[in-house]
Amino acid sequence: MSRKRTQVSQYYVIAAVVAAELNHTLTYCKQINLTASNAQAASSRVGNAALGFKALTGFIDDLACYTMKAATDINNLAHKASKLAADTARAATALKHFEKAKKNAHEAKFASTIAPAVEKTSKNYQQLQHSFQHLINQMEVQLHELKRNLRTANILASICRIEACRVDVANQATFNDVANRVDNVANLIRQRVDNAIALFDGSSGQEAA
Amino acid sequence: MKSQLIVETPTHKWIYFGRDPEKSEKIIDTNQYMLVTDKKALLMDPGGVELFAPMLANIVKHIPLEQLTHLFASHQDPDIISSLGLWDQTLPNAKLYSPWLWESFIRHFGMSNISYEPIPDEGSRLALDQVEIHFIPAHYLHSSGNMHVYDPAARVLMCGDVGAALEAHDVDIFVDDFEAHTKKMKFFHQRWMPSNRAKNEWIERVRKLDIEFMCPQHGRIFRGEQVTQFLDWFEQLDVGKAGS
Numbered sequence: 001m002s003r004k005r006t007q008v009s010q011y012y013v014i015a016a017v018v019a020a021e022l023n024h025t026l027t028y029c030k031q032i033n034l035t036a037s038n039a040q041a042a043s044s045r046v047g048n049a050a051l052g053f054k055a056l057t058g059f060i061d062d063l064a065c066y067t068m069k070a071a072t073d074i075n076n077l078a079h080k081a082s083k084l085a086a087d088t089a090r091a092a093t094a095l096k097h098f099e100k101a102k103k104n105a106h107e108a109k110f111a112s113t114i115a116p117a118v119e120k121t122s123k124n125y126q127q128l129q130h131s132f133q134h135l136i137n138q139m140e141v142q143l144h145e146l147k148r149n150l151r152t153a154n155i156l157a158s159i160c161r162i163e164a165c166r167v168d169v170a171n172q173a174t175f176n177d178v179a180n181r182v183d184n185v186a187n188l189i190r191q192r193v194d195n196a197i198a199l200f201d202g203s204s205g206q207e208a209a
Numbered sequence: 210m211k212s213q214l215i216v217e218t219p220t221h222k223w224i225y226f227g228r229d230p231e232k233s234e235k236i237i238d239t240n241q242y243m244l245v246t247d248k249k250a251l252l253m254d255p256g257g258v259e260l261f262a263p264m265l266a267n268i269v270k271h272i273p274l275e276q277l278t279h280l281f282a283s284h285q286d287p288d289i290i291s292s293l294g295l296w297d298q299t300l301p302n303a304k305l306y307s308p309w310l311w312e313s314f315i316r317h318f319g320m321s322n323i324s325y326e327p328i329p330d331e332g333s334r335l336a337l338d339q340v341e342i343h344f345i346p347a348h349y350l351h352s353s354g355n356m357h358v359y360d361p362a363a364r365v366l367m368c369g370d371v372g373a374a375l376e377a378h379d380v381d382i383f384v385d386d387f388e389a390h391t392k393k394m395k396f397f398h399q400r401w402m403p404s405n406r407a408k409n410e411w412i413e414r415v416r417k418l419d420i421e422f423m424c425p426q427h428g429r430i431f432r433g434e435q436v437t438q439f440l441d442w443f444e445q446l447d448v449g450k451a452g453s
Contacts (some may be wrong), residue, residue, distance in 0.1 A: 090294060090298075090319060091298065093295070094294075094295050094298040094299070097258075097261050097262045097265070097295055098262075098265070098299075100262035100266075101261070101262040101263070101265035101266040102266075103266075104262065104263060104266035104267075105265070105266035105267075105269050105270070108266065108267075108269040108270040109269070109270060109271075110269040110270070110271075110272060110273040110274065111269050113269055113273040113274035113275060114265065114269060114274055116274075116275075117274065117298065117299045117300075120298075120301075121298050121299075124298075
């Protein structure tokens with residue numbers, strides 16, 4: 001996270017792509033929610049033998065809610081980052097134009113009067129860059145945290161399979177199916193999160209825009 | 210970029226900017242005008258993003274930047290005002306005067322600091338130190354919300370796209386041979402001006418004004434009797450035509 005990142009123009013594309021990737025995860029979270037609800041109904045039908053499994057459905061539901069909130073939070077950060085990046089790019093463009101104007105105006109009578117605008121824009125640019133960097137770092141931290149928490153899904157799926165063994169053969173398929181669904185959806189979300197993280201990894205160490 | 214004094218009175222002066230040799234050939238050549246009073250200045254149709262740096266460099270040859278207090282945009286086109294986002298970071302306290310109709314469109318160019326002063330359809334007036342200028346309606350010439358600037362003291366009409374000509378960027382800024390110049394104006398006016406009715410209403414309005422310099426945003430400046438010559442020529446021209 002201590003890497004220096006100043007490729008703003010690249011980062012606002014990254015922010016937009018991260019937002020898109022996380023949008024997909026929200027759909028998957030809804031699938032986990034549905035899976036948890038179905039599992040709860042199934043365990044109620046089975047009765048006492050499935051009490052352990054019933055408790056698990058609550059955890060699956062919590063995981064879905066956590067993932068949805070985390071994805072939404074990161075998504076919001078990505079949208080803020082996109083806007084900040086656009087403002088930063090605008091300030092950078094202004095500085096580039098000021099530089100060109102200063103060069104052309106070096107003999108102009110009032111050339112020095114450009115300085116306050118340059119100074120103000122330069123300060124604004126640095127401030128925007130700093131805020132942007134902070135947001136980008138926050139996004140990356142939260143993406144890694146989300147990825148870590150997704151391991152819980154695999155653990156839950158494994159426990160589901162263990163609990164499936166406790167019920168009669170007729171209902172085992174239902175519970176194993178829940179486990180498989182949790183595993184599959186968690187993998188899909190992880191893939192999206194990995195895609196987002198890869199965007200940051202692929203852009204580290206770039207030169208300033 | 211060339212900058213040249215057009216006219217000077219005891220209270221103010223008009224300065225021309227344009228004919229930038231470094232401008233890309235793919236960008237239409239534009240004329241910018243600045244009215245400078247004792248403590249203030251109004252920059253008219255500041256131009257596009259590509260022209261911002263040369264404009265800024267040339268303005269500070271004439272006035273300190275803090276004296277540039279007002280901007281005017283005759284309408285919403287990019288060659289008129291797409292540099293707004295950059296001026297917004299340069300002149301945070303400036304005021305932009307432009308037709309009310311285009312406010313929500315022009316703001317797309319980026320406008321966080323400069324304040325938008327909407328000009329009503331019937332036009333309005335603006336005082337800059339002791340100088341009063343008039344915003345003259347020129348709707349549908351070519352934009353549906355369009356204004357020109359008239360300065361009765363200096364007898365100057367900044368007439369936006371009316372009087373425009375398409376020619377090389379290294380020519381003189383004043384019309385020399387009017388007849389020859391009409392050939393460079395004909396297509397522009399027939400194609401970019403959509404309405405004969407709007408054209409005739411504008412001509413009727415402008416004939417009542419005392420004009421010595423008619424300053425279009427493209428092409429060359431008309432002086433003296435060329436102003437009447439232009440109005441006569443424009444009056445008989447059938448506009449709003451695509452094709453030959």
